[in-house]
Amino acid sequence: MMTEQQRLPRKWKRPELTYKNQKRVWAAIFLLPWVIGLILLFIFPFFQTFRYSFFKLTPRAGEILTENVGFANYSYAFNTHVTTTSSFRVELLDTVADVFINLPVLLIFSLFIAVLLNMKFRGRAIVRAIFFIPVILNSAAVVSAVGGGEAINAILEQQGIDKVFDLQFYLMQTGMTPGIINFIVGLIDRIYDILALAGVPILLFLASIQSIPKHLYEAAKIEGATAYEMFWLITLPNVKVHIGTVIVYALVDTFLTSSISNIISTELNKQNWGLSSAMAWIYVGTIILILIVLGALGKLFKIGESHYEN
Amino acid sequence: MKTNIIEQLKKSYHGVMKDLKDPAKNFRRKRKFQSFLMTFFRTVLLVGLCFVILFPTIQQILMALRAPEDTNNPAVIWIPENWSVMNIKIAAIVLDYRHALVNTFKLSAIAMVLSMASTALAGYAFARLSFKGSGILFGLVLLTIIIPPQALSLSQYLYFRNLGLIGKEGSIYLMSGLGMGIRSGIFIYIFRSFFRGLPKELEESAQIDGAGVFRIFWNVMLPNARGALVTVGLFAFVWQWNDAYYVKIFEVSTERFPLLTMQLINAAENVYAALFYTGGLSLIGQDVWENPVFLALISNVSALLMMLPLLIMYLFVQKQFVESIERTGIVG
Numbered sequence: 001m002m003t004e005q006q007r008l009p010r011k012w013k014r015p016e017l018t019y020k021n022q023k024r025v026w027a028a029i030f031l032l033p034w035v036i037g038l039i040l041l042f043i044f045p046f047f048q049t050f051r052y053s054f055f056k057l058t059p060r061a062g063e064i065l066t067e068n069v070g071f072a073n074y075s076y077a078f079n080t081h082v083t084t085t086s087s088f089r090v091e092l093l094d095t096v097a098d099v100f101i102n103l104p105v106l107l108i109f110s111l112f113i114a115v116l117l118n119m120k121f122r123g124r125a126i127v128r129a130i131f132f133i134p135v136i137l138n139s140a141a142v143v144s145a146v147g148g149g150e151a152i153n154a155i156l157e158q159q160g161i162d163k164v165f166d167l168q169f170y171l172m173q174t175g176m177t178p179g180i181i182n183f184i185v186g187l188i189d190r191i192y193d194i195l196a197l198a199g200v201p202i203l204l205f206l207a208s209i210q211s212i213p214k215h216l217y218e219a220a221k222i223e224g225a226t227a228y229e230m231f232w233l234i235t236l237p238n239v240k241v242h243i244g245t246v247i248v249y250a251l252v253d254t255f256l257t258s259s260i261s262n263i264i265s266t267e268l269n270k271q272n273w274g275l276s277s278a279m280a281w282i283y284v285g286t287i288i289l290i291l292i293v294l295g296a297l298g299k300l301f302k303i304g305e306s307h308y309e310n
Numbered sequence: 311m312k313t314n315i316i317e318q319l320k321k322s323y324h325g326v327m328k329d330l331k332d333p334a335k336n337f338r339r340k341r342k343f344q345s346f347l348m349t350f351f352r353t354v355l356l357v358g359l360c361f362v363i364l365f366p367t368i369q370q371i372l373m374a375l376r377a378p379e380d381t382n383n384p385a386v387i388w389i390p391e392n393w394s395v396m397n398i399k400i401a402a403i404v405l406d407y408r409h410a411l412v413n414t415f416k417l418s419a420i421a422m423v424l425s426m427a428s429t430a431l432a433g434y435a436f437a438r439l440s441f442k443g444s445g446i447l448f449g450l451v452l453l454t455i456i457i458p459p460q461a462l463s464l465s466q467y468l469y470f471r472n473l474g475l476i477g478k479e480g481s482i483y484l485m486s487g488l489g490m491g492i493r494s495g496i497f498i499y500i501f502r503s504f505f506r507g508l509p510k511e512l513e514e515s516a517q518i519d520g521a522g523v524f525r526i527f528w529n530v531m532l533p534n535a536r537g538a539l540v541t542v543g544l545f546a547f548v549w550q551w552n553d554a555y556y557v558k559i560f561e562v563s564t565e566r567f568p569l570l571t572m573q574l575i576n577a578a579e580n581v582y583a584a585l586f587y588t589g590g591l592s593l594i595g596q597d598v599w600e601n602p603v604f605l606a607l608i609s610n611v612s613a614l615l616m617m618l619p620l621l622i623m624y625l626f627v628q629k630q631f632v633e634s635i636e637r638t639g640i641v642g
Binding site: 023024027033044045048273281284287 | 349355356359360364366367428429432434435438439441444447450452453454456457460461462464465466469485488489490498499500503517522523524537538541545548551552554555571574613616620621624625628629
């Protein structure tokens with residue numbers, strides 16, 4: 001006992017910290033690796049890209065020649081840039097329109113599937129496991145390799161054996177208008193893409209549904225609430241917290257897999273560094289704008305606030 | 311007798327009518343019908359969607375298992391006429407499969423551990439350790455999520471070149487360890503959401519019991535965030551495995567350190583050349599490799615070979631993954 005008491009003050013004297021101050025110190029320690037990464041690998045490159053977007057960069061042996069061109073890169077990206085099939089401006093507008101149409105569909109679809117997967121039924125484990133497979137197989141490398149498979153499909157199509165069941169033909173027989181047929185067929189053709197994009201949102205929703213305390217449902221059941229009421233009054237308000245996460249994820253994912261990001265990559269590889277920097281900044285500006293709009297809408301409808309606080 | 315039958319019929323009719331009008335029984339019947347309808351539609355929908363998901367993979371596996379000669383046989387569409395693993399063998403040669411697999415696994419595993427550590431710490435700091443300026447810093451996290459990697463990679467490349475990390479796997483580890491790896495921002499976001507969702511009482515009671523900040527994090531909060539840990543771990547691994555962008559920019563995949571994604575992309579861009587240089591052509595006849603369908607088939611099988619380890623691993627992790635989403639032993 002004695003020795004321990006004597007030894008204690010001799011060691012490094014720890015200043016008395018209140019819990020609040022302790023938290024501050026540990027916050028700094030916890031954040032240290034990330035902050036170093038942020039400064040070196042994010043902020044510094046970020047501003048350099050911003051600077052580059054106003055320059056014409058020409059690589060020379062061992063150095064890079066810079067020439068200030070003002071806003072020329074931006075105006076080039078918007079007005080003159082073309083690829084073989086499209087242009088930067090067209091693709092940008094397409095992607096933005098896509099986001100506003102697809103995002104609500106994606107949100108509702110993934111919440112719906114998450115609620116389904118959360119129910120108790122036979123084979124639930126298998127179905128859940130299958131639903132997350134697209135998340136795992138979603139890879140640019142695989143897409144580029146399987147793209148070669150189109151040759152197979154083309155040849156099969158020539159032989160007239162591409163489809164076992166021709167939906168379009170069948171719908172035509174029922175006498176629907178071509179507009180509706182195209183919509184349905186388009187939707188069904190894209191089911192796999194939607195499922196691939198919805199994998200992570202389903203996961204996030206499922207996780208947040210399962211974090212809802214079970215006793216809320218038990219109490220509601222005793223009071224005689226229907227499944228429908230339980231969804232609106234228990235599930236939805238509790239899931240709200242994670243809607244923000246899902247939106248941010250889906251938005252960024254849509255942009256990352258869009259053709260804009262491909263165009264920027266291509267320009268980067270062609271060593272049009274100034275132009276690709278300018279495009280990257282336009283891309284960033286667009287996403288931030290969309291997020292601000294969505295954030296304002298969220299504030300308006302009070303979505304995305306944790307109900308554990310206050 | 312006659313009256314008796316009519317009487318009985320009347321009786322049973324009244325019985326049925328009474329039964330139909332009984333509110334309690336009706337209610338039960340309605341419930342039963344509803345639940346049957348629910349089960350029916352749920353089953354149809356889920357089975358259909360599962361089929362859509364599994365269909366391409368099944369198709370690929372069947373294509374992989376047909377003999378190379380079958381590509382010249384127009385009658386073979388689904389079931390191979392001659393079963394064979396020749397396609398898989400050829401694709402494995404093209405990919406330099408054994409080396410690439412080991413390297414990719416090592417890279418993904420180390421990057422996963424590093425990025426889990428850095429993002430869990432940061433996420434906890436944002437969720438639970440409030441300090442001045444945490445809002446601004448978290449805004450920067452959001453910014454790291456939405457800034458495309460293309461906007462940063464040029465400067466990062468020049469930076470790593472100065473450090474001599476180009477062409478080495480160290481560049482990937484450095485990025486992950488400093489919380490700037492593939493979509494690390496999303497991991498921080500997930501961790502923050504989960505830690506924030508844990509009730510305050512947990513922390514308060516631990517604090518009253520005399521636990522320090524780190525102890526609360528390590529012994530109380532982290533075990534409760536197992537769902538987030540498994541989720542982030544799986545994503546970090548899978549995304550690193552599938553990544554072709556950073557690996558290409560930092561030239562990580564070299565002759566001595568081949569990686570699956572780059573090998574696959576190189577092979578897919580020119581299957582014939584890949585077959586020629588790796589000696590895969592000598593394994594099959596000219597009538598087969600002259601067929602474009604066969605070349606497409608090989609690139610398909612290569613893609614399958616790249617995904618297969620992930621699928622097998624997922625089979626083992628999936629239970630843990632799907633179930634540990636559920637929060638364990640909290641909220642009484």
